[in-house]
Amino acid sequence: MHIVIMGCGRVGSALAQTLESQGHTIAVIDQDPTAFRRLGSSFGGRRVTGVGFDQDTLREAGIEEAGAFAAVSSGDNSNIIAARVAREMFGVENVAARIYDPRRAEVYQRLGIPTVATVRWTADQMLRRLLPSGAEPLWRDPSGGVQLAEVHTAASWVGHKISTLQEETGVRVAFLTRLGEAMLPTSQTVLQEGDLVHVMMRSDEVEKVEAAFATGPEEAHA
Secondary structure, rough: OEEEEOOOOHHHHHHHHHHHHOOEEEEEEEEEHHHHHOOOOOOOOOOOOOOOOOOHHHOOOOOOHOOEEEEEEOHHHHHHHHHHHHHHHHHOOOOEEEEEOOHHHHHHOOOOEEEEEEEHHHHHHHHHHHHOOOOEEEOOOOOOOOOEEOOOOOHHOOOHHHHHHHHHOEEEEEEEOOOEEEOOOOOOOOOOOOHHHHHHHHEHHHHHHHHHHHHHHHHHHH
């Protein structure tokens, strides 16, 4: 796939190098030509100097044959404008924009532009490690009705099968993080101490699910 990335800061350059190593063709756009130094001499993609939401600049970067576009510059406005141009003007199917303002991120998410709210995400992840309780949403569908969340799991669930957890709490376990590695569990997978449980659930059932995960299997079943 050809992928266009707007912004050659730390995130953009790392993203470009990772995607290129996976076999994709990459074009990186930045207004500052010195920013391309972050890509290193081994980078084989295009380096395009210009404004990332300018149509001619995007064409030079190969947007017309791109399957994905990432807007990760330092400006919220530039990122969202570029993301909308890529999707609405050029029909790029997979588009994502980095947004620093979490309030804007929620608005754009509902408009159908997938966003990564950098400050909110970082703060939430720190809080999650400091105060590991409740549910932390990681993704919501555009309607807001379904979400993927990491849910704090009481120690009393350790030793129980994923199938038991799902039956007694009414959620679908999407994946586990075990010893820092993501894994797709089966119904026979047994929860271990330290597992992070990521579930799909209805947004209107979050409190119910949090309570079931916090109280343990006996209380949840009761």
